Amino acid sequence: METRRRSIGLAEVFLIVGLLATVPCRLSALSVTVNDVECVYEFVLYEGDTVSGNFVVVDHDIFWNSDHPGIDLVVTSPAGNTVHSLKGTSGDKFEFKAPRGGMYKFCFHNPNRTPETVSFYIHVGHIPNEHDLAKDEHLNPINVKIAELREALESVTAEQRYLKAREVRHRHTNESTRRRLTFYTLTEYLVLACASGLQVVYIRRLFNKSVAYNRV
Amino acid sequence: MRLRDAVIRRPAVVALLLCNMLLAPGVTAVWLNLPASGTKCVSEEIQPNVVVLADYAVVHEGPADGLPIISAKVTSPYGNTLHHKEHVTAGQFAFTTTESGNYLACFWIDSGDKSVGASVSLDWKIGIAAKDWDSVAKKDKIEGVELELTKLEAAVQAIHANLLYLKSREAEMREVSEKTNARVAWFSIMSLSVCIVVSILQLWHLKGYFQKKKLI
Numbered sequence: 001m002e003t004r005r006r007s008i009g010l011a012e013v014f015l016i017v018g019l020l021a022t023v024p025c026r027l028s029a030l031s032v033t034v035n036d037v038e039c040v041y042e043f044v045l046y047e048g049d050t051v052s053g054n055f056v057v058v059d060h061d062i063f064w065n066s067d068h069p070g071i072d073l074v075v076t077s078p079a080g081n082t083v084h085s086l087k088g089t090s091g092d093k094f095e096f097k098a099p100r101g102g103m104y105k106f107c108f109h110n111p112n113r114t115p116e117t118v119s120f121y122i123h124v125g126h127i128p129n130e131h132d133l134a135k136d137e138h139l140n141p142i143n144v145k146i147a148e149l150r151e152a153l154e155s156v157t158a159e160q161r162y163l164k165a166r167e168v169r170h171r172h173t174n175e176s177t178r179r180r181l182t183f184y185t186l187t188e189y190l191v192l193a194c195a196s197g198l199q200v201v202y203i204r205r206l207f208n209k210s211v212a213y214n215r216v
Numbered sequence: 217m218r219l220r221d222a223v224i225r226r227p228a229v230v231a232l233l234l235c236n237m238l239l240a241p242g243v244t245a246v247w248l249n250l251p252a253s254g255t256k257c258v259s260e261e262i263q264p265n266v267v268v269l270a271d272y273a274v275v276h277e278g279p280a281d282g283l284p285i286i287s288a289k290v291t292s293p294y295g296n297t298l299h300h301k302e303h304v305t306a307g308q309f310a311f312t313t314t315e316s317g318n319y320l321a322c323f324w325i326d327s328g329d330k331s332v333g334a335s336v337s338l339d340w341k342i343g344i345a346a347k348d349w350d351s352v353a354k355k356d357k358i359e360g361v362e363l364e365l366t367k368l369e370a371a372v373q374a375i376h377a378n379l380l381y382l383k384s385r386e387a388e389m390r391e392v393s394e395k396t397n398a399r400v401a402w403f404s405i406m407s408l409s410v411c412i413v414v415s416i417l418q419l420w421h422l423k424g425y426f427q428k429k430k431l432i
Contacts, residue, residue, distance in 0.1 A: 030246065030258045030340060031318075041247035041335070103247070119260075122246065146364045153371045160378045167382065168261070171389050178396045185403040189410050196414045200421055207429060 029121040029161050031058060032108070034071065039107040042122050044098045048129075050151070051075075051098050052158060055108070055120035056091030056165035058172075071118060072109040078102030091169065093162055098124075119165050123158055125151040245339035247275065250286065250325050252333050257322040262342060263381075266313045269346035270321065271339040273306035284334035285327040293317025302326060310346075344374040 032038050044051060057071050070088035077083045077099060084096045098104070108118050127147045133139050250256050262268065274284055283305050290299040290309055294317070299309035303326050313319065323336050347370065353363050426432045 030260055030338075032258050039249060041249075043245075043247070117259075142361055143364075146361065146368070149368060150364075150371075153368060153375065156375055157371065157378070160375065160382065163382055164378070164385075167385055167389070171385070171392075174389055174392050174396065178392060178399070181396060181399060181403065185407065188407060192407075192410060192414060196418050200418055203422060204425060207426070207431065 029119050029165065031117050031119040033115050033117050034108045034110040035115045037107055037109050038118070039105050040120070040122075042104050042106065042124060044101050044104055044124050046126050047098060047100045049098045049101075049124050049126045050095060051104065051122065051124050052093070052095040052155065053106075053120065053122035054091070054093040054158060054162040054165075055118050056162065056169060058117045058119050058165070058169060069111045071116060072111070074107045074109065076105040076107070078104065091162075091166060093158075121158060121161050123154055125154060127151060245271070245337040247335050247337045248323065250284075250323055250334045250336055252325065255322045255324040256336075257320055258338065258340070259318050259320045260340070260342070261317065262313050262319050264313050264316050266343050267310070267346045268313060268319070269308075269310045269341045271306075271308040272321075272323070273337055275335040275337050284325050284332070286323050286334060286336060287326050288321065288323050290319065290321045292319060344370055 032040065042051070055071075055073060070090055072088060073084075073086045073092075073094065074082055075084040075094070075096070079100065079102075083099065083104070084094055086092050086094060106120070106122060108120075110116050128139055128144050133141070133144070248256055248258065270290075272288060274286055276283065285303050285305060287302040287304070288299065288307060288309075289297060289301075290311075291297055292313075293315055298311050298319075299307075301307050321338070321340070323338075325334050349363065349367060352366070353359055358366060423432075
C-alpha cells in the first residue's frame with residue numbers, strides 16, 4: 001500500500017483532489033452470501049473521512065426465531081485494530097470517522113451454519129477542510145458547502161437504501177405469515193376431521209359384537 | 217476562474233479515464249477476496265430499466281509479474297448471461313436491466329497458482345451514479361459549480377423517486393397485512409364452527425349406531 005501511494009506524483013494528488021470535488025464517492029448496495037466469514041474491503045483516502053453505511057440480512061424461507069444469534073459486523077482499520085463492531089443483528093446502520101487513511105476491512109460473521117445473504121452499502125464521504133483549501137487553490141469555500149450538501153443528500157440516499165432493504169425483509173415475513181396461516185389452518189381442519197373420525201371408529205370398535213358380547 | 221477551471225478540467229477528464237484503470241481500483245470501489253478455489257459472487261436486486269455500469273480489476277498485491285488471472289460472469293435473474301470473460305485481469309461491463317430481480321456477478325480464479333487467493337476491486341454503479349457526467353457537461357457546456365449543482369439536483373430527483381417507490385411498496389405490504397389479519401379472524405371462526413359441526417356429526421352418528429345396536 002505504501003509503495004503504491006509513493007508512486008503517485010504530486011500532480012496526481014491534485015488531480016485526485018480535483019476529482020473528488022467532482023466525482024462523488026458512491027457505491028451501490030451489493031449483496032454477498034455469508035457462510036462463515038465474508039470480508040469486503042473499502043479504501044479510505046483521507047484521515048477524518050466519515051465512513052457510513054448499513055447492512056441488512058435478506059431473509060430466505062428460513063425464518064429466524066427469537067434465539068437466532070444474528071450476524072456480526074467487525075470493521076478493522078489498516079493498522080489492525082477494530083474501529084467499529086455490531087453484534088447479533090438482522091441489520092443496522094453504522095457510521096464512524098476514519099482515524100487514518102488506508103484499506104478498511106468490513107467482516108460479516110455468521111455464527112449459524114445456514115448461509116445468509118447480507119445486503120450492504122458502504123460510503124466514504126470527504127468534505128474538504130481548510131487544509132485542503134490551502135493546498136489546492138482551485139478549491140474555494142463554495143466547494144466545501146457543495147461537498148457538505150452532497151454528503152447530506154448521500155446520507156438521505158443511504159437511509160432510503162436501508163429502508164428499502166428492511167422493507168424487503170419485512171415483506172418476506174408478511175408473505176410467509178400469510179402462507180403459513182393458510183397452510184396451518186387447512187392442516188388444522190384436516191387433523192380435526194381425522195381425529196373425530198378416528199374417535200368414532202374407535203368407539204364403534206369398542207361396542208362391536210365380538211367384544212361387547214363378553215362385556216355388556 | 218472559468219478559464220482556469222476549463223484548463224484544469226480537461227486534463228482532469230483525461231486523467232479520470234486513466235485513473236479509473238490505474239489508480240481508482242481502490243478509490244471508489246469495493247474489494248473482494250477471491251478464494252483459491254471456488255466462486256465469489258455478489259448480487260443486487262434491481263428494478264427494470266436501470267443502467268448498470270461496473271468495472272473490475274485484479275489488484276496488485278505481491279510481485280508485479282505474479283498477477284492472478286480471473287474470470288467473470290454476470291447473469292440476469294432469468295439466467296441469461298449478460299457478460300462472460302475468461303482469463304482476464306480487468307474488464308468492464310454495462311447493461312440496462314430489462315427484468316426485475318437479482319443480478320449476479322461471479323468471479324473465480326483461472327490461473328494455475330491455486331494456493332493463493334486474489335483481490336478484485338469491483339466498482340459497481342447503478343442508476344443515477346452510473347450517469348456519464350462528462351458527456352452531459354460537454355453537451356450542455358456546463359462546468360464547475362453549475363455541474364456540481366446539476367448533479368445534486370439529479371440526486372434529489374432520485375431521492376424523490378425512491379420515496380415514491382417506498383411509499384407504494386409500503387401500501388402493498390399494508391394491504392397484505394390487513395388481508396392476513398382479516399383471514400386470521402375468519403379462519404378462527406371457521407375453525408370453531410368446524411369443531412362444532414364435527415362434534416355434532418359424531419354424536420349424531422354414534423347415537424344412530426347405538427340405537428341400531430339396541431344399546432340405548
